[in-house]
Amino acid sequence: MTTSTSIWRNGDFRLFLGGQLISQLGDSLQLLALPLLVITLTGSPTQAGLVLGVSTATYLVVGLVAGALVDRWDRKRTMIWCEIGRAVLTATIPVVMIWDALTMAQVYGVAVTTGILTVLFRTAWTTALPNVVPAHQLPDALGATHASGSALSIVGSSIAGATYALGRAVPFVFNVVSFLVSAVTLRAIRTRFQEEAPAEPAASGNRLVGEVRDGLQWLWGQRVLRLLTIVEAADALRFGAGYLLIIELARHVGANPVQVGLVFTGAAIGGLAGGLLAGKIAGRFALGRVATVMLWVEAAAFPLYAIAPSWIWLALVAFSESVITPIYSVAMDTYRLSITPDRMRGRVMSALGTLVTGASAVGTMVGGVLLGLIGAPALAIACSVWLLALAVLATASRTLRTARASRSGSSESRLGSDYS
Structure with missing residues (x-):
């Protein structure tokens, strides 16, 4: 099947990708701010590296289970709640910074829990994409996703530095807002994210x-x-x-x-x-x-x-x-x-x-x-x-x-x- 219809005329895909890009921009700002914040707290580049390494470790530990849960749960609800959860957890950092009470225990806790939610979200996002766009538009949708992500990375570093210069809490506040915007865009999408509603069986190891x-x-x-x-x-x-x-x-x-x-x-x-x-x-x-x-x-x-x-x-x-x-x-x-x-x-x-x-x-x-x-x-x-x-x-x-x-x-x- 062929068609000349542009992927960008698909309103649900624009919402699907747009919310994700805003969320990714927030993540890129935090990616620079977090190690700088850790070095300020501890004076240790090693600690900063460990905090950044949590995301990789989290994927390796929970990735397979996350995939099974995404197949079991409603993908749209899962993604929305992941964004809300990441917003709430990330917000604890700038809130505590107001009282100058941020600790490394909290930083590691936020990194681990948001990492788990990120694995769930990204798995659900990828698996939902073929249901958001027609089959013949899937290559174009994946190409647009890669191109947009690369464009974001080109400008992300300079924006990240500018926001951190405004204040140590600013990148985290931006990221909180980006998660909430992503949740709103997901809620506005009309297309079903899976072929049929999952039965959601009781959780059993x-x-x-x-x-x-x-x-x-x-x-x-x-x-x-x-x-x-x-x-x-x-x-x-x-x-x-x-x-x-x-x-x-x-x-x-x-x-x-x-x-x-x-x-x-x-x-x-x-x-x-x-x-x-x-x-x-x-x-x-x-x-x-x-x-x-x-x-x-x-x-x-x-x-x-x-x-x-x-x-x-x-x-x-x-x-x-x-x-x-x-x-x-x-x-x-x-x-x-x-x-x-x-x-x-x-x-x-x-x-x-x-x-x-x-x-x-x-x-x-x-x-x-x-x-x-x-x-x-x-x-x-x-x-x-x-x-x-x-x-x-x-x-x-x-x-x-x-x-x-x-x-x-x-x-x-x-x-x-x-x-x-």
Whole structure:
């Protein structure tokens, strides 16, 4: 099915994405403010790093359970209450700051509880998207999401610094308002967020474990999804190492902190460009072709980091590589969301997210160790070899090479929907 109707003419999608972007902007302001606040309280950068690491740890701990709960609960109500809960919890920080009584125990408590609600919200948001837009608009919707997020990241840092300069509590107050705005926009959406109302069975530990197991078994039984998951997790290992690697490469060529920031600005602009292209490419070409071509282009681009002679060249490489990422991601997410039965999307997407997040965390730790052992240029070459191996694997796999996204459910998804 094809149509020329723009995704931006879909009013429910505008509300769905707009509320999320406002909430993301609030999160970006708090992301800068929180470590600065912790350093002010404790004088310890290590404490600041631990607070920021709570979000990753939370996803790894509760991600699989969150997916099962999202499949069990009403998604719209879940998302609204998550936003209200995050608003109330975040508001406790500026309120307590009025009396200069903020403690690290409260900071950690807010970080953990809001992290749990964030995992639930993001899982519900992703699984609801195919119900908010028609199937033929899903690639464009995912592309618009990536492009908008990249555009937000370009301006987010400067806005974050400005709001923190106005007062330590200002970013947190803004974030509280952003959560409430997001809740209001969700309430205004008319489209159902799932195909049918869930029965919401009584919470049972054994039943919940069984639901998680069913989701994992269904995912493992899908050949293409299984291969995509392995490839993406392997790529996430390299991605996790990439952030520290680029910083060290920039320092290696004499970049100052402002120039290091400009390198990542180049990456954000590349992500914006890729997001604008991703929907059209993912909607026009088969998944297998997109995945293999993007992996080969990425494998060809990454070695350029090792030989870049200045921060400007690093920014150009970061731009070119970042154009690829959203195209690849949109193609894969379109396939996953279109082939996965609605009643299992939470469990499947949370399983993927947990694995990829874990792989990225491992990549960050291993990358830090390797930077100390072999240096940044050598690590860039090692990552390039890793990407080359992934490209060869994808090309050699006929299952992955010939995969294509389904607009109305493939034979694989229909068989999977009968799985129990």
